[in-house]
Amino acid sequence: MMKNNFTALLLAFIAGVACASIFFGVILFSQLAAIADDAQSEQAYQKFVTEAQSISLESVSDHAVSKHSQTAEVDVLESSTPSSDVENTRALETQLAQLQVELEAQRKLVKTYEKRLTAPSDLEQALLTKFDEQNRNEEWAYRTETAMKDFLQMADLSISPELVSAQCKSSVCKFELVAPQDIDDFGHTQWRELNDQLVKQEFWQQFTVTTSKSSDRDFSLLLATESD
Structure with a gap:
């Protein structure tokens, strides 16, 4: 009778230990899974943050470079346009002066021919x-x-x-x-x-x-x- 009771108690203890092991195993697995998910989420989050920062920095850098380039172009245009206008004006004035000299020479030549034609022989x-x-x-x-x-x-x-x-x-x-x-x-x-x-x-x-x-x-x- 006592032997049977001991055996029953032993089996119950073993069963309890097994149940406890299974219970704690499930809990541990859940925690590990959660931890793994958290780790993956953390990695994903860190990756997202890193990529976002990289994109933001590249965008800001590109914008800054573009802005600087546009500013430089505007500065070049503003600095070169007046000089170009002045040069064009001077070139036109020079051409006009040359044409006036040539025109005056042609007028004198025409007058000379007119005198020769109208002068009596x-x-x-x-x-x-x-x-x-x-x-x-x-x-x-x-x-x-x-x-x-x-x-x-x-x-x-x-x-x-x-x-x-x-x-x-x-x-x-x-x-x-x-x-x-x-x-x-x-x-x-x-x-x-x-x-x-x-x-x-x-x-x-x-x-x-x-x-x-x-x-x-x-x-x-x-x-x-x-x-x-």
Whole structure:
């Protein structure tokens, strides 16, 4: 009887120890698991914090570099723009001065050519001098002037010019003609046509010396029956 009781007590003790071991084992496992989870969470948290700080620092650094770069660019632009404007202005002023010098030189050249073109030739000047010195031979002068007027009225010309001046002395005549005011396409072709028909006229054959000047709008003739 006592042996059976002892055996029962022993089994109960063993069972209690086993239950306690299992209970404490479960608790210990739970704590270890919790500790492991906490450790992993802590590591994850630390990793997150580290990465966040790294990203923040990189962002701040990039922003600072970008800000510094933009500031530097603005400073460069602000410092270079006025200098560039001044240089461009000086270059334009230099070019303008050169163009003005060239223009003035061209003007002087044109005036020189104009004087040469408008200045009478030696022959023309000699005839003008003779014309000024002569007295008017009324009969001859009137006959010659009338012949010129009649020719212009009767000539078969595509466009007839207007005789604005006809002056004869004793051996020298001056005739001045202009293009009609209502015709714009009158030019050298019409003056050449006039001259070609003039030289065929009988009254024209008496002149041995002739000079002429023409433009699109006017035509002047200086004629003499004698060369001396």
